[in-house]
Amino acid sequence: MANGQKAERGPIRRFEDLEVWQLARELVRGVYRAAQSQGLRRDLTLSSQMKRAAVSICSNIAEGYERGTRKQYIEFIYVAKGSAGELRCQVILAHDVGMLDTKAYDWLLERCESCSRMLAGYLKHLKATSGKFRGTKFDEGNSDKPNK
DSSP states (O other), X not given: OGGGOOOOOOOOOSGGGOHHHHHXXXXXXXXXXXXXXXXXXXXXXXXHHHHHHHHHHHHHHHHXXXXXXHHHHHHHHHHHHHHHHHHHHHHHHHHHTTSSOHHHHHHHHHHHHHHXXXXXXXXXXXXXXXXXOOXXXXXXXXXXXXXX
16 A cells, blocks of 8 residues: 555455465465466476465465364464475476576565465464464354454
8 A cells, every 4th residue: 555554454254354365365376377387387296286385375274264273273374384485495496497487486486475474474463362362162152253
């Protein structure tokens, strides 16, 4: 936003509302595009591994959110962060061996790094607030409430 202002965010009611999940979803789309249009299409093994790592980021954010306890949620966010690091490494290597052009490399690398930073910040928030909210599993029968 202009003048350093942040966009107003609505309440988080489901994992799809999380900005970090939305960024990870964008990253999945970018990896799939690169796998179809870049030199990666000639290396099915690396292409497949990159797709799995990208999908793992989104999937672990979603699964952790739905688990029902803050402790489990934090663990799944750590797994998602690990997958973001794995994907960043694969993007670098794919570029090193000529399977990603500079434009695709820059785009993917920037989003991998942003996703990792955002996950790190989210982990910090989840840990800092874990004493205030243990998770929906402990909300006396209110398992449909969001796991913030």
